[in-house]
Amino acid sequence: MDDQLHDIRARHIGLMRTTAATITRLLETVSQRDASTLRDGGDGWTILEVLGHLRDFDGFFRGRAxxxxxQNYPTLPAYDHESLAIERAYNAGDLRAMLAEFNASREQTRGFFSDLVPEQWERAGVHPERGHFTLTDAAIQVGHHDVTHLEQIAKILALHSTAS
Known part of the structure; x- marks a missing residue:
């Protein structure tokens, strides 16, 4: 079982790199204008809002970990993603700078999880939505969160390509 958990954790650390690279590749040819105007449906987020969210939550996820x-079984902070998008003016951000910040944060996150020793992986806290939450859960959450927003970015780009 320990070998299996080790493999699962290693795959999720690898997934952190893969999803960041995929996000970067998807956004390579997107213009600043398109990133700030194309939306995921009528009131949905723009690419800049999605990217700002991904960047900030990467840091929040690492901070929780x-x-x-x-700390001994800490209560982890909750974050209001809708308020943050407005307060931090995600849609006014520079696409290339935000992408660089996301990738820099992701390297720190990957480094953090890569450096954990076996005993640390079982440490836990109380997640505001999920309750008992181990570092293994935290590593898995990163990739899951990325995939959700990768689909959102792909949807925004697909809506735009069919509208052209």
Whole structure:
């Protein structure tokens, strides 16, 4: 079982790299204008709003994981993603700068999880939505979250390509 868990964790750390590379590749040819105007449906998010969310939540996910390592069964903070998009003016951001910030954050996140020793992986805290939440859960959450928003970016781009 330990070998299987080790493999699952390693695959999820690898997934963190793959999803970041896929997001980067999807956005390579997107213009600043398109990133700030094309939406996921009528009131949906723009690409900049999705990217700002991904960048910030990558840091939040890492911060929660660091809390789990540093504290004994901490209660992890909750974040209001809708308020953050407005407060941090995601849609006014620079696409290339935000993408670079996301990738830099992701390398830190990957490094954090890569450096964990076996005993640390079982440490846990209380997630605001999920309850008991281990570092294994935290690593899995990163890739799952990315895939959700990869689909959202792909939908935005597909809506645009069919509208052209």
């Amino acid at each position: 660091e809390m789990i390592c540093a």
